[in-house]
Amino acid sequence: MRSLYLLLLLLGFTISAHSQLTVNSLTCEHLVNPMPLDASKPRLSWKLNSPQRNILQTAYQIRVATAADFNKKSLIWDSGKLNSAQSILQEYAGPALQSAKRYYWQVKAWDNQNHESAWSETAWWEMGLLKPEDWKASWIEPELTVDTKSMPPPPLTRKEFSLGKKIQSARLYATSHGLNFMVINGKKVGEDLFTPGWTAYQDHLQYFVYDVGSMLNQGPNAIGAVLGDGWYRGYLAWEDNRNVYGEKLALLAQLVVTFTDGSQQVISTDATWKAQNNSAIRMADLYNGETYDARMEIPNWSKPGFDDKGWWAVNVANFPKNNLIAPQGPPVRRIQELKPQKMITTPQGDKVIDFGQNITGWIRFKVTGPAGTKVTIQHAEVLDKKGNFYTTNLRHAKCELNYTLKGVGEEVFEPHFTFMGFRYIKIINYPGTLSADNFTGVVIHSDIKKTGDFSCSNPLLNQLQSNIQWGQRGNFLDVPTDCPQRDERLGWTGDAQAFSRTAAYNYQVAGFFNKWLNDLIADQGENGGVPHVIPDVLQRKEKKNLTGSSGWGDVCTIAPWNLYQVYGDQRLLERQYNSMEKWVAWITTKAPDGLWKGGPHFGDWLFYQAQISNPTEKSGYTDPDYIATAFYANSVDILRKTAQVLGKKADEAKYAALFEKIKKAFNNEYVAGSGRTISDSQTSYVLGLTFNLFEEKHRAAATAQLVRDIKSRGNHLSTGFLGTPYLCHVLSDNGHTDVAYDLLFQESYPSWLYPVKMGATTIWERWDGIKPDSTFQDAGMNSFNHYAYGAIGDWMYRVTAGLEIGQVAYKHILIQPQPTPKLNFAKASFQSSYGEIVSGWERQGGKIKLTVKIPANTTATVTLPTKDAGAVREGGNLVANAKSTAKGVVVEVGSGEWVFEF
Numbered sequence: 034m035r036s037l038y039l040l041l042l043l044l045g046f047t048i049s050a051h052s053q054l055t056v057n058s059l060t061c062e063h064l065v066n067p068m069p070l071d072a073s074k075p076r077l078s079w080k081l082n083s084p085q086r087n088i089l090q091t092a093y094q095i096r097v098a099t100a101a102d103f104n105k106k107s108l109i110w111d112s113g114k115l116n117s118a119q120s121i122l123q124e125y126a127g128p129a130l131q132s133a134k135r136y137y138w139q140v141k142a143w144d145n146q147n148h149e150s151a152w153s154e155t156a157w158w159e160m161g162l163l164k165p166e167d168w169k170a171s172w173i174e175p176e177l178t179v180d181t182k183s184m185p186p187p188p189l190t191r192k193e194f195s196l197g198k199k200i201q202s203a204r205l206y207a208t209s210h211g212l213n214f215m216v217i218n219g220k221k222v223g224e225d226l227f228t229p230g231w232t233a234y235q236d237h238l239q240y241f242v243y244d245v246g247s248m249l250n251q252g253p254n255a256i257g258a259v260l261g262d263g264w265y266r267g268y269l270a271w272e273d274n275r276n277v278y279g280e281k282l283a284l285l286a287q288l289v290v291t292f293t294d295g296s297q298q299v300i301s302t303d304a305t306w307k308a309q310n311n312s313a314i315r316m317a318d319l320y321n322g323e324t325y326d327a328r329m330e331i332p333n334w335s336k337p338g339f340d341d342k343g344w345w346a347v348n349v350a351n352f353p354k355n356n357l358i359a360p361q362g363p364p365v366r367r368i369q370e371l372k373p374q375k376m377i378t379t380p381q382g383d384k385v386i387d388f389g390q391n392i393t394g395w396i397r398f399k400v401t402g403p404a405g406t407k408v409t410i411q412h413a414e415v416l417d418k419k420g421n422f423y424t425t426n427l428r429h430a431k432c433e434l435n436y437t438l439k440g441v442g443e444e445v446f447e448p449h450f451t452f453m454g455f456r457y458i459k460i461i462n463y464p465g466t467l468s469a470d471n472f473t474g475v476v477i478h479s480d481i482k483k484t485g486d487f488s489c490s491n492p493l494l495n496q497l498q499s500n501i502q503w504g505q506r507g508n509f510l511d512v513p514t515d516c517p518q519r520d521e522r523l524g525w526t527g528d529a530q531a532f533s534r535t536a537a538y539n540y541q542v543a544g545f546f547n548k549w550l551n552d553l554i555a556d557q558g559e560n561g562g563v564p565h566v567i568p569d570v571l572q573r574k575e576k577k578n579l580t581g582s583s584g585w586g587d588v589c590t591i592a593p594w595n596l597y598q599v600y601g602d603q604r605l606l607e608r609q610y611n612s613m614e615k616w617v618a619w620i621t622t623k624a625p626d627g628l629w630k631g632g633p634h635f636g637d638w639l640f641y642q643a644q645i646s647n648p649t650e651k652s653g654y655t656d657p658d659y660i661a662t663a664f665y666a667n668s669v670d671i672l673r674k675t676a677q678v679l680g681k682k683a684d685e686a687k688y689a690a691l692f693e694k695i696k697k698a699f700n701n702e703y704v705a706g707s708g709r710t711i712s713d714s715q716t717s718y719v720l721g722l723t724f725n726l727f728e729e730k731h732r733a734a735a736t737a738q739l740v741r742d743i744k745s746r747g748n749h750l751s752t753g754f755l756g757t758p759y760l761c762h763v764l765s766d767n768g769h770t771d772v773a774y775d776l777l778f779q780e781s782y783p784s785w786l787y788p789v790k791m792g793a794t795t796i797w798e799r800w801d802g803i804k805p806d807s808t809f810q811d812a813g814m815n816s817f818n819h820y821a822y823g824a825i826g827d828w829m830y831r832v833t834a835g836l837e838i839g840q841v842a843y844k845h846i847l848i849q850p851q852p853t854p855k856l857n858f859a860k861a862s863f864q865s866s867y868g869e870i871v872s873g874w875e876r877q878g879g880k881i882k883l884t885v886k887i888p889a890n891t892t893a894t895v896t897l898p899t900k901d902a903g904a905v906r907e908g909g910n911l912v913a914n915a916k917s918t919a920k921g922v923v924v925e926v927g928s929g930e931w932v933f934e935f
Contacts, residue, residue, distance in 0.1 A: 054148040059156035069161025071359040076122040081889035087927030170287040170301035175308030188310040191257035198292040208240035211282035212263035216335040225364035236555035253337035261450030307344035317450035320430040327439035362548035371474035393507035393517040397447035402464030404440025412455035418807040454518030481540040490857040501823035516816035530588035535827040561619030583661035601842030627698030629661040640753030653751030708734025716756030758824035834861030846893040
C-alpha cells in the first residue's frame with residue numbers, strides 16, 4: 034500500500050512537472066504540415082510554452098516515423114536527448130526520405146527549471162516526387178492550333194477511368210504551362226488559385242499535390258482540367274507583350290490511388306485524354322479580365338458518362354521533368370470577403386458600388402434575367418474630382434468582367450484566371466433591380482499568415498498601418514508585385530528590397546521570399562547583373578550581358594540578409610551567397626576605383642520634387658552616381674557580414690577591405706570638408722549615414738544638415754523609394770527622434786499621412802497621386818496600391834513601440850520604445866519563430882506603463898526611456914537589476930509578461 038502511495042505521489046509530481054512546460058506550433062521548413070516537400074533534410078521548428086518566467090530550453094528530442102502512432106516498426110529516426118537551446122530550423126538527420134511518403138514527427142523539450150515536457154502534438158510532412166522518373170505522366174497539349182496574337186478561350190481536357198477496389202487514399206500531382214485548375218467528378222480540386230504560380234519558368238516549374246481520396250468513387254470516375262494563359266503566355270508588361278514563355282498551354286497530371294489492399298493505380302496525362310476549347314470561358318487574361326457566356330456551359334463535362342465523342346485527342350509533348358519543384362512559398366487563395374459599403378449614382382449617371390477598401394481580387398455576383406443579357410463589371414481604385422468612375426490610370430488593362438446570362442433562375446459568377454485591383458465597380462446593363470446584396474468582393478493573395486500589428490492613440494497612424502498591411506496583401510500575389518491593377522503587376526526588385534523588413538513584421542514571408550529569391554538566382558545575368566523585375570520579363574534577351582540598377586539589383590543582398598535576421602535561415606544565405614557575390618563582382622567591374630558611375634539607374638525614384646521658383650530652392654534631387662556608390666558599399670558590407678555568418682573568413686576580410694576602399698573614394702568624391710554632400714539632399718544624407726559611409730568627424734554635421742533640410746521644408750520629407758525606408762531610422766539613431774515624429778505626424782503633402790487624409794486605404798505610388806486640389810498625378814504611372822512607401826511601418830514597430838531584434842531570429846530581443854508626447858499609447862505585437870513578442874506603452878497619471886511579453890526560450894534587454902532606475906517598478910516592486918545608462922534604464926529579463934512603471 035505504501036509503495037502504491039509513493040508511486041502515485043511520484044506520478045503526480047511527474048504530471049505536475051510536465052504541465053509546466055509544453056511544446057507546440059510545430060513547423061517544417063516554416064510551414065505547417067507541408068505537402069509536397071522536396072528538401073532532402075527538412076528543418077523542424079517548435080515553440081515552448083510555460084506559465085513560469087525565465088524559461089529556457091536546455092535540451093530537446095525529436096522522433097520521426099512513417100505512422101502516426103510511432104510504433105517501433107514505423108520509427109525511422111530518434112535524435113535522442115540533445116543538450117541544446119535551439120528550437121528553430123533543426124535539421125532532420127535520419128535515413129534518406131522517399132518520394133510521396135508521409136512522415137510524422139514529434140518533439141519534447143527540457144527547460145532550465147528541470148521540467149520535461151510531454152511529447153508534442155503530432156505534425157507531419159509529405160515528400161513530393163523527388164526524381165524525374167517518379168513522374169509516370171506525359172506532358173499533353175490540348176490545343177490544336179493557336180493564334181498567338183489573340184486571347185483564345187481556355188481549353189478543357191478530360192479523361193474517364195474506373196477504380197475496381199476500395200480506396201484508402203489518393204494523391205493528385207499537377208502542374209502546367211499556363212494556369213490550371215483541376216476537377217474530379219464535377220468538383221474543383223483544392224483551394225489554391227493561379228497554380229502552378231509564377232516562377233522563372235525556363236528554369237523551374239512548381240507542381241502542387243492534393244489529397245483527393247474523398248473525391249473519388251469505387252467504380253467510374255472522371256478527371257479534368259481547365260487551362261488559362263496566366264503569366265505563361267498572357268499579356269505581361271507593355272506593348273502587346275504576349276507569349277513570353279511559350280505559345281501553347283500544356284498539362285502534366287498524375288493521380289495515384291492507393292487501395293486498402295496496398296496496391297496502387299496511376300491515372301496520368303497521356304494520349305488517351307481528350308480536349309476542346311469551345312466552353313463558356315471565352316477569354317481570360319490577367320490584365321484584361323474575363324468574358325463568360327453561360328449559354329455555352331458544358332454540363333457534366335468532368336463527370337463520368339459524359340459524351341466526349343466530339344472532343345479531339347491531345348498532343349503528347351516532350352518537355353523536361355527534371356525542372357519540377359515542390360512549392361517553396363504559400364499558394365494564392367481566397368482570404369476574405371467584403372460586402373459593399375454604399376451604392377453610388379455618379380454625376381455621369383453610372384451605377385457604382387464602393388467596397389470601402391482598395392483590394393486585390395474579384396467580384397462574385399448574383400443575377401437573374403433573360404438569356405443573352407450581357408452584364409459588364411468594370412473596376413477602379415478611385416473616383417475623380419467630380420465623383421465619376423476613373424480608370425485612366427489602368428492604362429491598357431481593361432480589368433473587365435463580361436457575363437452573358439443563360440436565363441435559368443439565379444446565376445452566380447466569379448472569374449477563374451484573372452484578378453483586379455479595385456475599390457469601386459461600375460455595373461453596366463444589369464437586369465432587374467440592382468441590389469448591393471448581390472455583389473461580394475473576394476480578396477485574394479498569397480496565403481501569408483499575419484504575424485504583426487501596430488496600434489496607437491492616433492487614428493491616422495492606425496489607418497496608415499492598415500494601409501501598409503492592405504498594400505502588402507494586395508501586392509504579395511505569388512510574387513511581390515509593384516501594383517495589382519494596371520498593365521504591369523511585375524516583381525520590381527527596388528520595391529521589394531525597400532519593403533522587405535516591414536513585410537516580415539506584418540506577415541510570415543519566409544517561404545514567400547524564399548521562392549522569389551530562387552527565381553532571382555535563375556534570372557540573374559551570366560555577368561552578375563540583376564534584372565529590374567523578377568521573374569524577368571523585361572531583359573531576358575540580355576541574359577549574357579544584363580544591366581542592373583542600384584537599389585533595385587541590391588535586393589539580392591538586402592532581402593536575404595533581412596530575412597536571415599528575422600528567421601535565422603542560414604540555409605537561405607548559403608543558397609543566395611553566389612548570387613550576392615556575382616552582383617558585387619559585376620558592380621566592381623564598373624567601379625574599379627570604388628565609385629559606381631553611369632548605368633541605367635532609377636535613382637531615388639519618385640522623390641518629392643519642388644517646383645523651383647528661385648535658385649536657392651532645392652528640389653530634393655540626389656545624384657544617381659552618389660546613390661549607386663552608396664548601395665554598392667552597402668551590398669559589399671552585407672556580403673562581408675554574410676561571409677562572417679557562413680565562416681568564410683577570407684571572403685570576410687576581402688569585403689571588409691573593399692568596403693573601406695569604397696568609403697574612402699565616396700568621401701573624396703562626394704563629401705566636402707564641412708560634411709555637406711554634393712547633392713545636399715535628404716536622401717544623400719540618409720544613405721551616407723545609414724550605410725556608415727561618412728567619416729566619424731562628419732556624422733554630426735551630416736545629421737545636422739539633414740535636420741536643417743527637413744525643418745526648412747516645414748517638417749516635410751523630400752525622399753523617394755530609396756531614401757524613404759531609412760529616413761526616420763537615421764533621425765532616431767542620431768538623436769533626433771523628435772524630428773522623425775514631426776515627419777511621421779505631418780498631414781500635408783508630401784507626407785505619409787497626406788494620402789490617409791485624402792481617403793487612401795492602401796499606400797500610393799506617388800506622394801501626391803491625388804493632388805491637394807483633387808486632380809490626379811500623371812495617369813501613365815499613378816497606382817493607388819503600391820507598397821514601397823509603406824516601409825515606414827518598420828520604424829513604427831521598432832522605434833515607436835520599440836520591438837527590435839537583439840540576436841538573429843529574436844533569440845534575444847531588444848525592447849526600447851521611444852515614446853512621444855504626440856501619443857497616449859502605442860503597442861506592437863509580433864509572432865516570432867519562438868512565440869509572441871509584445872511591447873506596448875501607455876501614459877497613466879503622469880507616468881508611463883510599459884507592458885512586455887517575451888516568449889519562452891528567449892531573453893530580452895528592456896531599455897526604459899527614463900534616467901532614474903530607482904523610480905522604476907515592475908509589478909509594483911523595485912527592479913533590483915535596473916541600471917541607469919546614457920540611453921535610459923536597462924533591465925535584463927527572461928520569458929513571461931512584465932509590466933514596468935516609471
